[in-house]
Amino acid sequence: MTTTTPPRTAPDAELAARLKELACAEIDRQAERIVAVSDDIMRHPETGYRETRTADVVAEQFRAMGLEPATGLARTGVKARMHGRTSGPTAAVLGELDGLLIPGHPHGDPETDAAHACGHNAQIASMIGAGLGLQAVMDQLDGDVVLFAVPAEECVEVQWRLDLVDTGEIHHTAGKAELIRRGEFEDVDMALLTHAAASSPALGVGGDGNGSLVKRVRFTGKSAHAGSTPWMGVSSYKAATVAISAIDAHREFFKDEDNVRVHHLITRSGDSVSAIPARTEMEMLIRARSIEAMRDASERVDRALRAGALAMGADVEITTAVAFLPFSSDAPLAELAYANGCELVGEDECKSVSGNFGGSTDMGDLGHVMPVVQPFSACGTDGAPHGPEYFTSDHHAAAVLPAKMMAMTVVDLLVDGAAQAHRVIEESGPKLDREAFVALHDSLSGTRRHAAPTGKD
Numbered sequence: 001m002t003t004t005t006p007p008r009t010a011p012d013a014e015l016a017a018r019l020k021e022l023a024c025a026e027i028d029r030q031a032e033r034i035v036a037v038s039d040d041i042m043r044h045p046e047t048g049y050r051e052t053r054t055a056d057v058v059a060e061q062f063r064a065m066g067l068e069p070a071t072g073l074a075r076t077g078v079k080a081r082m083h084g085r086t087s088g089p090t091a092a093v094l095g096e097l098d099g100l101l102i103p104g105h106p107h108g109d110p111e112t113d114a115a116h117a118c119g120h121n122a123q124i125a126s127m128i129g130a131g132l133g134l135q136a137v138m139d140q141l142d143g144d145v146v147l148f149a150v151p152a153e154e155c156v157e158v159q160w161r162l163d164l165v166d167t168g169e170i171h172h173t174a175g176k177a178e179l180i181r182r183g184e185f186e187d188v189d190m191a192l193l194t195h196a197a198a199s200s201p202a203l204g205v206g207g208d209g210n211g212s213l214v215k216r217v218r219f220t221g222k223s224a225h226a227g228s229t230p231w232m233g234v235s236s237y238k239a240a241t242v243a244i245s246a247i248d249a250h251r252e253f254f255k256d257e258d259n260v261r262v263h264h265l266i267t268r269s270g271d272s273v274s275a276i277p278a279r280t281e282m283e284m285l286i287r288a289r290s291i292e293a294m295r296d297a298s299e300r301v302d303r304a305l306r307a308g309a310l311a312m313g314a315d316v317e318i319t320t321a322v323a324f325l326p327f328s329s330d331a332p333l334a335e336l337a338y339a340n341g342c343e344l345v346g347e348d349e350c351k352s353v354s355g356n357f358g359g360s361t362d363m364g365d366l367g368h369v370m371p372v373v374q375p376f377s378a379c380g381t382d383g384a385p386h387g388p389e390y391f392t393s394d395h396h397a398a399a400v401l402p403a404k405m406m407a408m409t410v411v412d413l414l415v416d417g418a419a420q421a422h423r424v425i426e427e428s429g430p431k432l433d434r435e436a437f438v439a440l441h442d443s444l445s446g447t448r449r450h451a452a453p454t455g456k457d
Contacts, residue, residue: 011416019140019415020340023133023407027400030132034403035395037061038125042107042392045099045114045121048152048175049161051076054097054124058149061128065135067147074170074178078149081187082135084414088143089421091410092185093134094193095127096120096153098175105388117390119196119379122398124149126194126377129403134410141414143421146188151175153362155323158214158283159267162319172441173214173321176362180369181438190333190371190424192409193363194402197376197385202397203341203405204376205334206353209327210259211294212360213320213444215284217243217305220315223278233276234313234452237269240280243308243316250300258293259356262286262301287360290326294444306450319447325440327364330371330428333409336420337373340408344401359385369437371428373409377402 027034037057046054055071058078062069067080076097081090098120102108105115131147138145152161152175161173172178179185197204219240224233247262254260263285270277286301288294302318309316329337341350353376363374378397383389392398413421432440 011412011419015140016411016415019137019411020408022136023411024404026136027129027133027403027407030129031396031400034125034129034132034399037128038122038392038395038399041121041124042116045107045109045116046097047101047112047114047156048098048154049075049164049170051097051151055149058097058124058128062147065131073184074151074175074182076151077175077179077184079184080147082131082138082145082147084141084143084145085139086142088414088418089189089425090144090146090187091413091421092146092148092188092191093127093130093406093410094191095124095149096193097124097149097151098154100154100386101156102386102388105391107391116392117386117388118154119392119398120153122196122377122379122392122395123193125395125399126402126406129400130406130410133403133407137411141411142416142418143414145410145414150179152178155212155214155285155360159216159281162216162321165321173323174362174365177322177365177441180365180434183434185366185369186434188370189421190413191366192333192337192373192406194375194377194406196379196392196398199378199380199382201351202345202349202378202401204351204353205338205341205373206329207355207357208289209324209357209364210261210287210289210360211291211326211364212285212287212323213294213298214323215282215286215301216319217282217284218317219280219309221276221278221312224276226274226276230276235276236280236314237277239308239312239314239316240266240269240282241308242311243305246304246307247301250304254297255293257289258297259289259358260287260293260297261358262297285323289356291444298444302448309450309452313452315450315452317447317449321445322441324360324362325364325368327361327367327374329373330367330424332424332427333371333373336412336424337375337405337409340405340412341375343408344404365437368432368440369434370431371424375402375405
């Protein structure tokens, strides 16, 4: 990653404007191709760390652009580099490969229930579109551009992902964190990604996201005949329900400003309704606005889980892993993106967003190691994200327009000695190196086992 900062000079505004015009003209020329990629991926969704078809689509697009993609990064990631006229900072344009699990989605996979109910199909297309536009001007930019399709942003299939962690195939449940750990962002200095949002406004920049932890919880009791000798059993299910009640009792004690949310699913309980359940498993997601609030909420939840086990005389095993670190765009980079958005659609249709949007993203992880920005673009539908009514109906708004916004922002960063890129790096402040990042994740993660008391002193 770039560490030296040359003397700062004002970039050549006339040159930047001319290069932006050329990049946008090429994106317009390629608009049909960009829309087709977005639509194709939307109709063939795959969940995180399983996005093999989607990764192949990206790799073929890169090869058609004359690039040599690296594939299989953190299982399915795909990365390609475009070289500028001189060495300098590297800006990455990202797209996320994965979908959600949304039964009944109109464009979902009927066999797997995978669906692009968060617009990642348009992200991939906008990343490719930005690359197509930037190819037209790379010979006049002072630095490189990395196009990077990254896996496993959505927090789904937690049990399966933790199984991959258990076997050592991955270390982190989310894709960007895994790529950071593997060193795949060591050659990148800043990153841009545009996420689909509601149907209006056309573009938005700003807002903060929560960090989140996932938990796999396993209660172990003792089976017995539920009708004739239930007193001989220990109900793992009852232990779970007592724990859930204890968690609910904590809700009024979380600080409002911490934006804490606790979600849970009982994914398995018992093997026969006629027997006391000996095994009950849960998946949990804890969101909070800061790392300190994440730690506090996690400890409160763990106490409640232990209490449920203790109350019923069951064992409990609690595995905690980071899903995402808290997110916020870096202001110097967000300012550039916002200015370009306003240039494209006007101030009425490009909004500066403030406050916490409640959700989580692993762009928060990347933002702990480099400057990042994640603008929002319209998708054309008014359905709630992560629901069956949410999909990309206006691929031009969701993919072509943000491709221009990102390409224009990269031009600003790398034109005329990459002065703006160096300014963004300097003004965004200190970031974590890879080792410190992994250590932070690991400090929030781990497995605890609590055995039922024996009743003996």
